[in-house]
Amino acid sequence: MKEKKIRSLEAVHYHVMLLPTLILLAIFSIYPTLGSIMAFKYFDPIEGIWGSPWAGLDHFKMLFQIPEFKQITINTITISLIKIILNISCALAFALLLHEIKKRWFKRSVQTIVYLPFFLSWVIMAGIFKDFFSIDGLINGIIHRLSGGEPIMFFNSNTWFMIIVYVTDVWKGFGFNAIVFLAALTAINPNLYEAADVDGASRWAKLVNITLPSIKGTIVLILILSLQGILSGGFDQIFNLYNPLVYQVVDIYDTYIYRMGFQSNQYEFATAVGLFRSAVAFIFILISQWLAKKYGEYKVF
Amino acid sequence: MNKKMKAAASASLIAALLLTSAACGNNADNNNTSTDNNASANNQDKEQAANGGTGDKNGTAANAAAPAEKPDPFSKMTEMVEFTTGISLSADAKPPAGESFENNDVEKWFEQNLNVKPKMAWSTSDQNFAFEQKVSLLIAANNIPDVLSISVDPNGLSILKKLIKADMIEDLTQVYADYASQNLKDSIALGGPDALKSVSSDGKLYAIPSIADVETAIPVVWTRKDWLDQVGLPEPQTLEDVETDLKAFKDKFGAGSLPSQQNIYGADTASFDFVFGAYNSYPGQWIRTADGSVGYGSVQPEMKGALERLAKWYKEGLIAKDFIMNDSNKAVEAIAKGKAGLFEGAWWATWYPLPDSVKNDHNANWQATVLKGVDGIAHAKGYGAVRSFVVVKKGFKHPEAIMKMLNFAQEANTKKLDWYNKLTIDDGAKYLNAKMPLLPVSVSAKDPHEITVRYKAIMDVNDGKATMDAADPETKVQAAAIQNYQKAADKFADMGLWSLANQFYVGAAGLVKNPVQQTLPAFIGSTDLMQKKKASMDDLEKKTFLEIITGKKPIDAFDAFVQQWNGMGGADITKEVNDIVGG
Numbered sequence: 097m098k099e100k101k102i103r104s105l106e107a108v109h110y111h112v113m114l115l116p117t118l119i120l121l122a123i124f125s126i127y128p129t130l131g132s133i134m135a136f137k138y139f140d141p142i143e144g145i146w147g148s149p150w151a152g153l154d155h156f157k158m159l160f161q162i163p164e165f166k167q168i169t170i171n172t173i174t175i176s177l178i179k180i181i182l183n184i185s186c187a188l189a190f191a192l193l194l195h196e197i198k199k200r201w202f203k204r205s206v207q208t209i210v211y212l213p214f215f216l217s218w219v220i221m222a223g224i225f226k227d228f229f230s231i232d233g234l235i236n237g238i239i240h241r242l243s244g245g246e247p248i249m250f251f252n253s254n255t256w257f258m259i260i261v262y263v264t265d266v267w268k269g270f271g272f273n274a275i276v277f278l279a280a281l282t283a284i285n286p287n288l289y290e291a292a293d294v295d296g297a298s299r300w301a302k303l304v305n306i307t308l309p310s311i312k313g314t315i316v317l318i319l320i321l322s323l324q325g326i327l328s329g330g331f332d333q334i335f336n337l338y339n340p341l342v343y344q345v346v347d348i349y350d351t352y353i354y355r356m357g358f359q360s361n362q363y364e365f366a367t368a369v370g371l372f373r374s375a376v377a378f379i380f381i382l383i384s385q386w387l388a389k390k391y392g393e394y395k396v397f
Numbered sequence: 398m399n400k401k402m403k404a405a406a407s408a409s410l411i412a413a414l415l416l417t418s419a420a421c422g423n424n425a426d427n428n429n430t431s432t433d434n435n436a437s438a439n440n441q442d443k444e445q446a447a448n449g450g451t452g453d454k455n456g457t458a459a460n461a462a463a464p465a466e467k468p469d470p471f472s473k474m475t476e477m478v479e480f481t482t483g484i485s486l487s488a489d490a491k492p493p494a495g496e497s498f499e500n501n502d503v504e505k506w507f508e509q510n511l512n513v514k515p516k517m518a519w520s521t522s523d524q525n526f527a528f529e530q531k532v533s534l535l536i537a538a539n540n541i542p543d544v545l546s547i548s549v550d551p552n553g554l555s556i557l558k559k560l561i562k563a564d565m566i567e568d569l570t571q572v573y574a575d576y577a578s579q580n581l582k583d584s585i586a587l588g589g590p591d592a593l594k595s596v597s598s599d600g601k602l603y604a605i606p607s608i609a610d611v612e613t614a615i616p617v618v619w620t621r622k623d624w625l626d627q628v629g630l631p632e633p634q635t636l637e638d639v640e641t642d643l644k645a646f647k648d649k650f651g652a653g654s655l656p657s658q659q660n661i662y663g664a665d666t667a668s669f670d671f672v673f674g675a676y677n678s679y680p681g682q683w684i685r686t687a688d689g690s691v692g693y694g695s696v697q698p699e700m701k702g703a704l705e706r707l708a709k710w711y712k713e714g715l716i717a718k719d720f721i722m723n724d725s726n727k728a729v730e731a732i733a734k735g736k737a738g739l740f741e742g743a744w745w746a747t748w749y750p751l752p753d754s755v756k757n758d759h760n761a762n763w764q765a766t767v768l769k770g771v772d773g774i775a776h777a778k779g780y781g782a783v784r785s786f787v788v789v790k791k792g793f794k795h796p797e798a799i800m801k802m803l804n805f806a807q808e809a810n811t812k813k814l815d816w817y818n819k820l821t822i823d824d825g826a827k828y829l830n831a832k833m834p835l836l837p838v839s840v841s842a843k844d845p846h847e848i849t850v851r852y853k854a855i856m857d858v859n860d861g862k863a864t865m866d867a868a869d870p871e872t873k874v875q876a877a878a879i880q881n882y883q884k885a886a887d888k889f890a891d892m893g894l895w896s897l898a899n900q901f902y903v904g905a906a907g908l909v910k911n912p913v914q915q916t917l918p919a920f921i922g923s924t925d926l927m928q929k930k931k932a933s934m935d936d937l938e939k940k941t942f943l944e945i946i947t948g949k950k951p952i953d954a955f956d957a958f959v960q961q962w963n964g965m966g967g968a969d970i971t972k973e974v975n976d977i978v979g980g
Contacts, residue, residue: 141539141563162933163961231719249718252947339659339721340940341947359526360932361533361552361559 135368155368172348176326187273195281211271222336254345280314323384327377349373470578470804474512478798480543481518485528490833503835515837518542543793548785555923567789570602576797578804591782604788609780610847616670621738622762646738656740657720658728665743667728674777675770676703683920691919696959707946744904747896765907775913781921812870829893852905924973930966
């Protein structure tokens with residue numbers, strides 16, 4: 097009994113450290129969620145969200161009448177999944193390669209350089225990329241020099257646009273994940289490798305049998321973390337890069353919500369789309385919970 | 398959309414008719430009321446305006462002593478009235494050093510002479526509808542500033558409907574009746590009964606409208622005459638001529654594409670309105686269709702020809718391949734760089750975007766014209782009766798103070814305030830090149846055929862057929878500008894003067910050269926269903942049109958779009974609109 101009490105006292109500082117996060121979560125995530133009720137109302141700004149008259153399922157009915165809605169759902173899920181897979185696999189491959197390098201200064205500087213883009217805002221990056229890939233931009237200039245071919249309309253073409261979306265997303269994000277992987281790699285007990293060397297294991301064998309199993313938990317953790325953000329990710333990037341010509345392949349829930357809610361003032365309708373998005377996201381979180389249980393030592397709940 | 402420039406242009410345009418008097422008020426249709434018909438009822442208003450309000454002499458005392466007496470539209474407020482407002486600012490606004498929207502000579506005048514002081518609650522960019530978005534967000538947050546000046550394009554009347562429904566703005570019926578000056582009332586009357594009706598609800602007036610000068614809506618094609626001469630071509634008359642000219646410019650000057658932008662219609666610079674007009678199609682507007690009912694312009698069969706033509710131009714490289722990435726500022730860069738010899742602009746393009754071109758290349762000789770349509774007749778879109786309006790927040794204590802400012806704004810607009818003219822348009826005026834809003838609230842009431850009427854009057858003075866002294870204030874200002882410009886040793890030293898002089902001398906001249914058949918909107922408001930559904934329909938429309946133009950989808954996609962549009966609620970909205978219009 098006494099021992100138990102002491103243990104909980106020892107844990108108090110952890111809970112205090114958690115407090116700011118909980119407060120932020122309450123203010124910026126839980127409280128605004130209550131506003132989702134707007135999706136069932138005819139919003140009247142004077143009455144406020146709570147006082148506005150009920151609309152029932154009107155806004156949801158409209159949602160299913162919109163011809164593009166199915167396409168937007170497909171886009172959101174595909175783009176999110178591909179981004180997660182690319183991001184994790186590139187970061188992992190990069191971390192493994194970098195881990196093999198023994199020169200500390202080189203490793204450190206590469207690590208810092210690839211991590212840098214993570215801090216840049218998409219507003220700025222999109223401006224730079226738009227210039228790079230524009231019709232008289234750097235990339236088309238190079239293509240013209242090398243092959244003399246016609247300039248490529250990167251931003252009008254469904255295929256090219258998606259390639260730009262994925263490549264720039266990976267370029268911006270993989271440095272961050274790579275650092276987490278590198279940290280996990282350094283935590284592997286070197287004795288394991290020494291033992292393997294004694295057994296005459298090849299590099300590949302060491303990778304498959306020691307390295308990967310040792311960081312499996314971290315991989316799953318990162319996967320889970322990305323799955324949770326699956327349907328909210330990508331807005332900054334896509335919104336700043338896209339145009340109506342590529343809506344068909346790149347329009348996601350968030351960009352559609354933005355256009356309807358903020359550009360066209362259909363707040364209730366945009367909220368309905370948002371709520372629907374949350375429902376889909378919830379399914380993904382359940383999947384991640386299942387994945388976590390099955391493959392990792394981590395649990396979401 | 399470049400609202401700032403529009404404001405600059407309207408400020409230098411005139412309004413209306415000196416005074417149809419109170420006596421003529423009942424025949425507001427008669428736009429040609431002679432200018433010397435100054436009714437005595439108006440003289441008092443005018444004098445007071447010119448003197449900067451007579452409040453200190455007798456107005457205030459009289460009002461305070463006997464509130465039942467007719468209120469004075471120009472008198473000084475008894476105590477200082479501050480109000481907050483939000484504005485959109487152009488990136489190239491250049492206030493004189495140390496001055497701003499809140500702190501400049503015009504504001505100071507109002508502070509001293511009217512006891513009214515604006516405070517800028519916020520400002521937005523004038524690009525990409527930033528202002529409209531800001532206002533919409535503030536409505537949702539129930540936090541609008543005391544006074545707002547809102548443009549009808551692209552969704553002003555729908556914003557107004559929201560404001561009225563939410564009971565957020567003052568009923569101005571009484572204030573307008575009591576405090577609006579005769580000059581303003583007469584000018585608004587020129588817009589016809591729709592002017593007040595479109596900003597009213599249940600018989601109550603909720604905003605003070607600015608009347609459209611309908612001819613400003615006509616898209617003008619500007620061509621470099623110096624280039625045409627070099628390639629030996631005449632001024633373009635038809636879409637075919639435009640193609641020929643662009644191809645010739647490409648071979649000779651490497652300037653083969655038409656400056657264009659993502660807003661393919663409705664923007665007054667570098668949009669494709671002139672192509673739509675040539676096919677007698679009016680996207681985005683509710684118009685009378687062939688069968689007499691009201692229909693939405695974007696889904697009428699005439700659109701198909703225009704879209705097909707644009708798709709052809711895109712394919713042939715006559716439209717910039719990346720036009721979809723451009724806003725109007727980006728689109729007109731080519732003009733300044735000497736990489737475009739033909740573009741669509743407004744008749745007032747001498748204010749925007751031409752100054753940059755002429756500054757960089759003094760040989761650039763831009764001329765204006767309106768193209769003939771595919772049927773040989775020049776067609777163009779028109780405006781609804783109202784272009785913009787001013788609303789006052791519910792609970793604001795002194796809506797009459799705002800009404801008085803608007804009265805002065807109208808005097809300024811009709812060039813009757815000497816002190817204001819000195820600051821803004823006279824030769825060497827301090828604010829001629831400032832490109833920023835000086836009046837905290839603006840109103841402009843025009844004769845719908847303002848440009849034609851004014852152009853004639855100015856040219857009469859210019860050609861010596863009429864004397865300067867007999868001309869009305871606005872004509873005088875414009876004619877003097879032309880004379881000053883012609884006398885100037887260095888024509889390009891003062892670009893403000895260049896713009897002012899050439900807007901009528903070249904721009905209006907091109908506009909009035911050939912008769913233009915304008916199609917005015919049959920309906921400009923917003924309906925309940927539109928509020929709910931139009932956003933997603935517009936989204937689909939924009940996407941489809943751009944896909945057709947860039948060749949991603951064949952022209953047949955238009956028919957599928959029309960069907961989808963009707964299915965999404967377009968058919969119901971059309972019925973709703975017809976019920977309202979009574980068509």
